Amino acid sequence: MSLTHFVHRARLFLCGGIFAVAAGEYGPARQVLAQAPAEARKPSPSAAELTELATAIRPSAKANKWQQIPWLMDVNEGRRVAKEEKRLLFLWTVFGEPLDEC
Amino acid sequence: MAISLQKLRTDPATKDWFRSIGRQKDQYQGIWIVSPEDKVMGGGDFGYADSPKLLDSLDTALKASGPVQPRKAERRELYPFRGVGVRPDGNVDLALYRCFLHLGKADGPQMRDTLPLNKEEWAALRPPKLVAGAEWVIAEDVARKMVRPFCLNTLGGDMPGPEDAKVARLAAIVEEVEDGRARIRLTGTFEAVKLFKEKHLSFRSTATAAGIAEYDLKEMTLSSFLLVFQGSYQQGAQPETQKGRQFGAVAEWQRKRTPSP
Secondary structure: OOHHHHHHHHHHHHHHHHHHHHHHHHHHHHHHHHHHOHHHHHHOHHHHHHHHHHHHHHHOOOOOOOOOOOOOOOOOHHHHHHHHHHHEEEEEEEEEEOOOOO | OOOEEEHOOOOOOHHHHHHHHHHHHOOEEEEOOOOOOOOOEEOOOOOOOHHHHHHHHHHHHHHOOOOOOOOOOOOOOOOOOEOOOOOOOOOOEEEEEEEEEEEEOOOOOOOOEEEEEEHOOOOOOOOOOOOOOOEOOOOHHHHHHHOOOHHHOOOOOOOOHHHHHHEEEEEEEEEEEOOOOEEEEEOOOOOOOEEOOOOOOOOOEEEEEEEEEEOOOOOEEEEEEEEEEEEEEEEOOOHHHHOOOOEEEEEEEOOOOOOOO
């Protein structure tokens, strides 16, 4: 192999090596950028868009009608009223707070 | 009556009565229809889509007990500070809502909850400078509390708390100061993980948050706060390996109540 060829091949090898190193060095960075969290790439939603999404997440006024019932939260008071008014007692109980959780 | 099961079972004033009711209709939770003489006439552990069954049960119980006149009942606010106003001690209750989402619409029941913030925590949401462009990061102990709506149910007994927050970053910027009001933008990134002995109950939620708030320069107080979360919910053993489901949540508050529809 002539010296010229050797230098040429050495250059090619070095260039290839540098390219490979660069690809290794910067490749994942590109990948990270490509996988940047969606919120970093999306513009902030407008106030109207936020309100619209909040409306989809909140129960509707119709679905909230049960909140208009003046629920009693004391069993003994409920039993007293049931006896006094000769009515059935409607007891709703759940693990948690039925009126304010889940 | 609407009463917490834990309270009903443990309160010395009610536990014996509830035990006698449970003996007549054995179910963990739900509805019991009881006569004034403590006889169970109906009920059931009804699910989200069971309202026809509940109505049937009510009709059956009413038929058996005889006719009654409608009660004269007036509406009242059972949680007057939920999502509205400041308590006399300076504490505030954020109203929370959450549901699964599909294509931006609720997919299943929308749930409600409350997040109490004490006076100091509430102050962390106020802008430190009332000039456009002023930025601040909400104190981490306050941001960590915001993961409460990251689970759709009281799995294992508790909603997610600050100790379950793995990531809780909430930042704010004063976008504009105009007409005596400062408009604030909020952005955040959150992750909550809760692991249970019952592995199927373990869950992980990740979400981004975007919000708007308004500060009244004259009254020197926030007048509204809205934070909307969107993210993914995974449940089961090693929840990070489970298939995610889209969910959304809202944390909101306003200084004055708007009239009910």
